[in-house]
Amino acid sequence: MKNKISPNRYSDAIFRIASEDRNVDEWKDFLKNLEVALSDIEVRSFLEGPKISLSEKIDLFKKAEIEEDNKQFSFLKMLLERNHIFMTGAILQKFNTLLDKSRGIRRAEIISAFPLSNLEISNINQMLNGIVDAEVHSQNIVDRSILGGFIAKFDDQMLDMSFRGKLNQMKQKILE
Amino acid sequence: MAGQDISSVIKKQIEDFKGETSLIDVGVVVEAGDGIAQIHGLSNVKYSELLEFSDGTLGMALNLEEDSVGAVVLGDYLDIKEGDEVKATGRIVEVPVGEALIGRVMDPLGRPLDGKGPIKTNETAPVEKPAPNVVSRKSVDQPVQFGVKVVDALVPVGRGQRELIIGDRNTGKTAVAIDCIINQKGGDLICIYVAIGQKSSKVASVVETLAKYDALDHTFIVTANASDSAPLQYLAPYSGCAMGEFFMDQGKDVLIIYDDLSKHAWAYRQMSLLLRRPAGREAYPGDVFYLHSRLLERAARVDENSGGGSITALPVIETLAGDVSAYVPTNVISITDGQIYLESDLFNSGVRPALNTGLSVSRVGGAAQRKAMKKMAGSLKLELAQYRELAAFAQFGSDDLDEVTKRQLNRGARIVELLKQPQYEPLALEYQVILLYLASEGLLDEINLEDITKYEISWNEHVKSSIPDVLDNIRKSGDLSEADMKKIKKSAEDFNKVFKS
Numbered sequence: 001m002k003n004k005i006s007p008n009r010y011s012d013a014i015f016r017i018a019s020e021d022r023n024v025d026e027w028k029d030f031l032k033n034l035e036v037a038l039s040d041i042e043v044r045s046f047l048e049g050p051k052i053s054l055s056e057k058i059d060l061f062k063k064a065e066i067e068e069d070n071k072q073f074s075f076l077k078m079l080l081e082r083n084h085i086f087m088t089g090a091i092l093q094k095f096n097t098l099l100d101k102s103r104g105i106r107r108a109e110i111i112s113a114f115p116l117s118n119l120e121i122s123n124i125n126q127m128l129n130g131i132v133d134a135e136v137h138s139q140n141i142v143d144r145s146i147l148g149g150f151i152a153k154f155d156d157q158m159l160d161m162s163f164r165g166k167l168n169q170m171k172q173k174i175l176e
Numbered sequence: 177m178a179g180q181d182i183s184s185v186i187k188k189q190i191e192d193f194k195g196e197t198s199l200i201d202v203g204v205v206v207e208a209g210d211g212i213a214q215i216h217g218l219s220n221v222k223y224s225e226l227l228e229f230s231d232g233t234l235g236m237a238l239n240l241e242e243d244s245v246g247a248v249v250l251g252d253y254l255d256i257k258e259g260d261e262v263k264a265t266g267r268i269v270e271v272p273v274g275e276a277l278i279g280r281v282m283d284p285l286g287r288p289l290d291g292k293g294p295i296k297t298n299e300t301a302p303v304e305k306p307a308p309n310v311v312s313r314k315s316v317d318q319p320v321q322f323g324v325k326v327v328d329a330l331v332p333v334g335r336g337q338r339e340l341i342i343g344d345r346n347t348g349k350t351a352v353a354i355d356c357i358i359n360q361k362g363g364d365l366i367c368i369y370v371a372i373g374q375k376s377s378k379v380a381s382v383v384e385t386l387a388k389y390d391a392l393d394h395t396f397i398v399t400a401n402a403s404d405s406a407p408l409q410y411l412a413p414y415s416g417c418a419m420g421e422f423f424m425d426q427g428k429d430v431l432i433i434y435d436d437l438s439k440h441a442w443a444y445r446q447m448s449l450l451l452r453r454p455a456g457r458e459a460y461p462g463d464v465f466y467l468h469s470r471l472l473e474r475a476a477r478v479d480e481n482s483g484g485g486s487i488t489a490l491p492v493i494e495t496l497a498g499d500v501s502a503y504v505p506t507n508v509i510s511i512t513d514g515q516i517y518l519e520s521d522l523f524n525s526g527v528r529p530a531l532n533t534g535l536s537v538s539r540v541g542g543a544a545q546r547k548a549m550k551k552m553a554g555s556l557k558l559e560l561a562q563y564r565e566l567a568a569f570a571q572f573g574s575d576d577l578d579e580v581t582k583r584q585l586n587r588g589a590r591i592v593e594l595l596k597q598p599q600y601e602p603l604a605l606e607y608q609v610i611l612l613y614l615a616s617e618g619l620l621d622e623i624n625l626e627d628i629t630k631y632e633i634s635w636n637e638h639v640k641s642s643i644p645d646v647l648d649n650i651r652k653s654g655d656l657s658e659a660d661m662k663k664i665k666k667s668a669e670d671f672n673k674v675f676k677s
């Protein structure tokens with residue numbers, strides 16, 4: 001089995017800390033800012049650079065206006081120490097999922113053949129609310145190849161109500 | 177069917193069609209190659225659940241990791257790309273089961289390969305199933321007649337037993353198994369031949385042979401050939417067993433041949449290494465023992481409360497240069513209830529079946545052996561053992577030997593000759609018993625060694641016409657009475673006079 005370190009450990013830990021300290025949104029902003037900063041290729045290559053010493057990297061943050069005794073700063077230091085700073089994006093993503101879950105929200109992508117109106121989306125959301133037993137926030141994506149209807153995609157679950165899917169199902173039934 | 181009929185059937189199907197709408201688990205292929213796919217997502221998938229790739233190919237989830245799933249592809253994996261969507265089907269790998277399987281040739285997922293149309297069954301069964309537990313089991317009490325003299329006499333196999341057939345390549349392992357299937361013609365035993373990693377041409381010839389000897393009326397074949405993917409080869413014996421269990425649950429007796437488990441272990445080794453599981457001895461993964469033990473444990477004789485059926489398993493193992501101490505052979509030897517050990521030296525010297533009578537054993541089959549055969553087999557084993565020992569000395573020259581030794585050598589040589597048997601010519605129990613009786617009574621001692629085969633053929637013809645009542649008695653009672661012995665002896669003495677002249 002592959003010996004891979006999963007970003008889930010970090011996101012689980014910081015979500016628990018954030019919930020205890022009741023500053024979940026602060027942590028979210030912090031992770032978001034960190035991700036934005038990392039999207040700059042120079043920052044990224046500096047922070048991930050193997051030839052640059054850890055103290056140099058930490059000094060850079062010290063110069064910025066971050067309190068040193070802050071938990072967020074400690075977290076950052078830990079990521080740098082372990083060379084896991086590249087996981088930031090994944091940690092943020094998982095953190096958001098945990099946050100949504102705690103607030104009873106599920107995010108979905110609604111794939112449709114044509115752009116949907118706001119009313120249609122809110123109707124679909126309402127229907128999905130009942131199915132997944134959570135408040136559904138969705139985003140519309142257009143894909144002509146599904147022919148009609150829509151596909152609602154949650155993280156790793158899917159509700160296929162597209163014409164393409166139905167036609168495929170019918171094909172299978174007839175072949176049987 | 178006319179064109180109109182077809183279109184009306186399709187129209188009806190379309191009208192009746194009701195799509196299913198439910199949440200399904202999906203994932204995305206992040207890595208694909210060598211028949212293995214790493215899939216991101218699928219967080220609710222179960223071990224050995226069937227997955228469906230976007231091109232319709234099926235897969236099986238094997239490594240359940242934190243945020244990915246390692247799956248093996250059952251079929252062609254060249255069309256699977258990174259980024260493809262994968263759906264969980266919610267079904268554990270299963271195969272169709274039912275009477276319709278009999279006479280067919282299929283792959284490990286129950287898809288027909290013989291071009292005789294779809295296999296119409298109503299039921300399916302999961303491929304992996306726990307073996308019958310201790311309480312529902314019963315000890316072996318009925319024989320499986322191989323129709324092969326040397327096996328039926330020396331290594332009797334009972335219904336529900338697991339008897340290993342082991343030997344180098346080209347020593348007649350498959351031949352013994354096929355003979356056993358052919359001998360079940362007209363009987364109540366359902367036979368399953370599972371071919372794992374065999375050459376397609378060999379499987380084709382087995383199917384042809386079985387058809388030629390009308391054995392397909394009680395037999396079906398599950399095959400994953402050498403050209404099929406390793407996961408299919410891995411599944412084949414479990415599928416075959418699941419199909420057999422359907423019949424066992426109905427109280428029927430099943431004989432299943434796994435040909436062969438060495439290749440099965442190779443296929444599993446390939447899968448495990450590609451799935452990056454840690455490798456152990458001979459690069460097999462840690463659970464290669466469990467791989468075979470859980471399969472062979474499913475062979476059982478169950479008691480009346482559980483249906484009273486049985487599955488007899490004949491696993492085949494191919495050794496390399498007679499090395500039975502390799503990893504897989506030792507494993508399977510320790511799991512099974514005995515082995516039929518075939519040797520290339522014997523095979524090349526013309527002793528066919530090339531069964532090594534010293535190393536072959538059956539640990540439980542004796543309890544199921546018919547009384548008549550048991551009576552004959554006891555003295556036979558002793559004679560053969562003595563013969564082997566003396567023959568080793570006698571090869572330095574037999575001129576100075578005493579009369580007793582000479583007689584024993586003479587007798588032994590005739591028994592060895594008598595136990596030879598051509599392929600595809602199984603012999604019924606009653607004929608076997610009578611022949612062995614002749615040998616043990618020394619009635620063959622006067623016959624020239626090279627005439628034994630000829631003698632056997634004409635004797636069997638003679639028996640049919642001269643003492644049919646004895647044949648009947650043995651067949652019905654399974655025993656050989658004193659009176660019948662006398663009749664046989666008398667008849668043989670008469671026959672010998674005619675035969676020698």
